[in-house]
Amino acid sequence: MFLKPLSVLNITKRFVGKKRYVWAGEYIQYPGFKYYPNDPNFQDPPCEPAKLFRVQRIKPLKGTPYFEKSILRDFKLDGKQSDVVVLKNMPETNMKLWKIKHLVQIKPITFPNGFPEDINGTYLKENGELVVKHSISEEKQVLSETLRKDVKRLDGDTLRRNSRQKWLTGWSNL
Known part of the structure; x- marks a missing residue:
């Protein structure tokens, strides 16, 4: 058999028409990930994180792995699907919610009438609003x-x- 010697010219011709783009410095570093915005003048909108979450299970427990069931059991969501739980916005809770996010519906709780001093006379809507009922004079x-x-x-x-x-x-x- 006759082998052809490799030509250096053939290898270098392969990359002649291609641009190599360096993405360094064009991202915004967040805790845990890098975000590459479309607009170079991108600014994060100001937001205040919610203190509480309204969590409701939307998928059945059948067929879910044991570790997801144990998280749901910790949150007391292993009963009926209509059960609703209020959870604090803490890193430990968020880490567990991230693992079961496909099984639950998470909505931040807002306070349109201000934060209540007493929980009597309040009710939680499905959209996450905690409404304070004012007492009748x-x-x-x-x-x-x-x-x-x-x-x-x-x-x-x-x-x-x-x-x-x-x-x-x-x-x-x-």
């Missing part, structure tokens, strides 16, 4: 009691009798 309670006890008030029984009478006699005899 004594004046409004007294007014509602007088309206409820008023004789001329149109309650359900009076309305039904009046409507039945109009049905039987017609509207012309008003």
